[in-house]
Amino acid sequence: MNTIIQCVICHTPFEPRRRNGIAIAKACPACMPLVRSAKLKLKLAKAKITPKMRRDATYDSMPLPKLMALAQAVFNTFIRNRDAINGTHFYCPTCNTTKVIDRTSYHACHCYPAGKYSALRFNELNVYGGCSSCNKFKHGTSYIYNDWVRKKIGRKAYKQLLATQREWDIQRHRWDKPDLIDIIEKYKILNKQYNERFQ
Numbered sequence: 001m002n003t004i005i006q007c008v009i010c011h012t013p014f015e016p017r018r019r020n021g022i023a024i025a026k027a028c029p030a031c032m033p034l035v036r037s038a039k040l041k042l043k044l045a046k047a048k049i050t051p052k053m054r055r056d057a058t059y060d061s062m063p064l065p066k067l068m069a070l071a072q073a074v075f076n077t078f079i080r081n082r083d084a085i086n087g088t089h090f091y092c093p094t095c096n097t098t099k100v101i102d103r104t105s106y107h108a109c110h111c112y113p114a115g116k117y118s119a120l121r122f123n124e125l126n127v128y129g130g131c132s133s134c135n136k137f138k139h140g141t142s143y144i145y146n147d148w149v150r151k152k153i154g155r156k157a158y159k160q161l162l163a164t165q166r167e168w169d170i171q172r173h174r175w176d177k178p179d180l181i182d183i184i185e186k187y188k189i190l191n192k193q194y195n196e197r198f199q
Contacts (some may be wrong), residue, residue, distance in 0.1 A: 011179050012119050012164055029160040059181045067180040071187075075122050076108035078187040081194040083129030093148035094134035107135040111142075111149045112165045119173035122183055125153050125161055 004013045007028035014028040059067065080101075084090055090106050091098050099105060109130035114121035128149065150158040 006179075011122060011175075011183065013173075014164075028164070029157075059184065060177070064175075064177060064180075067177060067184070068175060071122070071175075071180045071183045072114070074184050074187040074191065075127075077191050078194075079108035079124070079127045080106055080129050081191055082124075087197075090129045090131075092131040092134055093128065093152075094130055094145050097131070099131060105132050106130075107132045109135045109145065111146055111161070117165050117168055118175065119164060119168040120161070121175075123161070123164070125149075125157060128152070 004015055005026070006013055008026045012028050016025045062070075080090070084101060084106075085098065088101060089098055090101055094109075107130055108127050110117075110120070111126045111128075112120050117126075120126040126149075130145070134145075149161075153161070
């Protein structure tokens, strides 16, 4: 009987394709384009990211809300690093402008908001860099931003993203401590690699 597992990248629950009863995909359909990317494979290999990552003992004593806030901060930093242009500029798809990075103007913008669609909170296909004014005051002008995301990731991946959004539209995904600690450890390593590149 098929069982639901969590995507190794975005941690979204999904039912994997199986061959002879064995799961042949450990990433959800929305994340498969990233898994196939040689660049991501190399990045994950260098980071030595495994399901049994070493965990900092201090995380175990942290309450869930603080872990969530830390995971969000580390993930958002990864998004800003990933989408930065040469480490100094960023492009905002909503206002179609390239700007200089500073501490307050550069945000990680969710296509589907994390507050409503918790399952997509840490989905890399759902979050991209953008300017703070568009993210805060225009809410990304969602129809412009969503259309840009659809073109960027392709129709198939966007349909999977949309399916996940609809799946969790009714019920709220609840993140637990082990999931959040994995996310923190994973993106701390990737952020460290980014910082080493631009030192």
